[in-house]
Amino acid sequence: MKVLVIGSGLGGLLSAALLSRAGHEVDVFERLPITGGRFTNIEYKGFQLSTGALHMIPHGPTGPLGTLLKELGAEVKIIRSNPMAIIRIPKEKDGTDYSQGYQDIDFHDFKKYFSLNNKIKLAILMSTTRIFPPKSGSMAQWCSKNLKGDWALRIADSFCGWALSLKAKDVPAAEVFEMIENMYRYSGSGVPLGGCKAVIESLINIISSCGGKIHTCSEVTQIIIENQKAIGIIANGKEYHGNIVISDIGHKETSRLYKYDTINSAAEKYLAAIKKLKSSAGIKICLASDEPLIGHAGVLLTPYSRRVNGINEVTNIDPSLAPAGKHLTMAHQCVHWDRLDKLEEEIDLGLKDLEEIFAGKEYEILLIQSYYGEWPVNRSSSGTDLTNKTPIEGLYVVGDGAKGKGGIEVDGIALGVRNAINDILNSYPINR
Ligand SMILES: Cc1cc2nc3c(=O)[nH]c(=O)nc-3n(C[C@H](O)[C@H](O)[C@H](O)COP(=O)(O)OP(=O)(O)OC[C@H]3O[C@@H](n4cnc5c(N)ncnc54)[C@H](O)[C@@H]3O)c2cc1C
Numbered sequence: 001m002k003v004l005v006i007g008s009g010l011g012g013l014l015s016a017a018l019l020s021r022a023g024h025e026v027d028v029f030e031r032l033p034i035t036g037g038r039f040t041n042i043e044y045k046g047f048q049l050s051t052g053a054l055h056m057i058p059h060g061p062t063g064p065l066g067t068l069l070k071e072l073g074a075e076v077k078i079i080r081s082n083p084m085a086i087i088r089i090p091k092e093k094d095g096t097d098y099s100q101g102y103q104d105i106d107f108h109d110f111k112k113y114f115s116l117n118n119k120i121k122l123a124i125l126m127s128t129t130r131i132f133p134p135k136s137g138s139m140a141q142w143c144s145k146n147l148k149g150d151w152a153l154r155i156a157d158s159f160c161g162w163a164l165s166l167k168a169k170d171v172p173a174a175e176v177f178e179m180i181e182n183m184y185r186y187s188g189s190g191v192p193l194g195g196c197k198a199v200i201e202s203l204i205n206i207i208s209s210c211g212g213k214i215h216t217c218s219e220v221t222q223i224i225i226e227n228q229k230a231i232g233i234i235a236n237g238k239e240y241h242g243n244i245v246i247s248d249i250g251h252k253e254t255s256r257l258y259k260y261d262t263i264n265s266a267a268e269k270y271l272a273a274i275k276k277l278k279s280s281a282g283i284k285i286c287l288a289s290d291e292p293l294i295g296h297a298g299v300l301l302t303p304y305s306r307r308v309n310g311i312n313e314v315t316n317i318d319p320s321l322a323p324a325g326k327h328l329t330m331a332h333q334c335v336h337w338d339r340l341d342k343l344e345e346e347i348d349l350g351l352k353d354l355e356e357i358f359a360g361k362e363y364e365i366l367l368i369q370s371y372y373g374e375w376p377v378n379r380s381s382s383g384t385d386l387t388n389k390t391p392i393e394g395l396y397v398v399g400d401g402a403k404g405k406g407g408i409e410v411d412g413i414a415l416g417v418r419n420a421i422n423d424i425l426n427s428y429p430i431n432r
Pocket residue numbers: 006007008009010011012029030031032035036037038039051052053054055056057058218219220221248249282283284332371375376377378398399400401408409410411413
């Protein structure tokens with residue numbers, strides 16, 4: 001079987017590696033001169049910055065991505081972050097200014113700051129929501145309905161902002177509970193040694209060793225459809241034919257690349273669902289320092305800052321991500337849709353947060369990156385993912401526009417890829 005893959009992001013390369021390992025002929029088309037999409041390194045002043053991700057794999061070596069990489073025989077080592085997460089709060093419990101002193105508490109101890117009443121209520125709620133997850137409503141609504149005070153909402157906002165680049169009011173409560181459950185199930189996040197690029201290079205090695213081809217600087221401008229079936233693509237003006245087309249560029253962008261022969265009810269439904277998709281936006285600020293700013297390998301959640309949701313310092317796990325003796329720290333903040341036209345203001349607020357959080361410490365701002373539109377944090381905000389199928393036979397969508405249920409970020413991508421490939425291998429027998 002001949003497979004054409006549009007885009008060399010993690011979703012595209014995982015699919016290409018699985019199918020080329022299964023004996024299929026695979027061609028990957030990437031419009032940029034580099035591979036990896038939003039999950040690769042860019043070297044700057046000797047630091048391994050990234051095109052997107054914060055070099056973290058949410059569910060570490062034993063999660064969906066870690067497991068898939070292992071199955072593929074990918075040569076990449078994922079080191080578990082320890083502690084899982086730390087919450088930084090101002091010293092004065094009801095204060096809001098980190099520069100007046102702060103205290104760090106372990107994520108597992110966040111209940112410590114609830115009133116006795118809330119503690120009892122939470123213990124009951126935690127066990128009942130496991131069995132009966134909330135059927136509707138956002139995480140913010142769940143917090144204000146069930147727990148008094150603003151502590152729970154601050155933690156929820158900081159957690160959703162870091163993990164999904166969304167505010168708690170924009171994430172279904174059921175989704176957050178599933179994420180927390182998975183955090184504990186897989187024992188937390190991890191960092192691949194060598195950063196995101198190590199994962200991408202290991203996949204490229206697998207694809208190449210199985211005879212797959214990767215065409216960079218090759219923008220796909222059309223998906224060729226015949227009788228409601230994908231039969232090929234056009235890249236750089238040249239036609240390529242195949243049995244299956246897998247797109248790693250999200251449902252919306254994929255649907256712009258073809259025209260329907262006829263719009264049936266399935267296509268109508270699909271087009272309506274696509275219209276509702278919303279990507280999530282964010283800002284990443286990369287800092288360099290001689291001394292560690294955080295000093296541990298977990299995520300530092302900052303629920304009392306103006307904008308920054310969380311910070312990590314990956315050099316505490318992999319010193320090779322910075323020049324010798326230096327540290328790389330990355331802060332992430334979500335940008336709400338109604339603030340997209342005020343990115344400069346959002347950046348200033350984030351920088352002010354960092355001045356307070358790291359008051360008295362010396363650091364250099366290496367790079368500030370903003371992510372939105374066609375280069376977002378997440379193509380489908382959590383809980384809104386469509387499946388990997390499209391109304392066109394033989395056309396699949398993978399990547400963070402079609403994550404598998406319950407999976408976040410790259411682990412969600414791995415779940416989606418597994419679903420898509422299982423479907424392809426069941427529907428199209430090998431006829432190489
Ligand atoms: C600031 C930030 C922080 C993040 N942090 C993390 C993190 O720590 N951990 C984590 O798990 N996730 C994180 N993410 C999310 C993660 O980076 C993405 O979910 C993931 O990289 C998306 O991969 P993908 O395969 O869906 O697509 P992409 O990486 O977007 O790849 C798609 C590729 O297709 C190419 N392309 C587009 N159109 C065409 C065309 N017409 N023809 C050919 N090629 C085309 C693009 O150039 C691109 O290379 C973060 C994202 C951002 C932005």
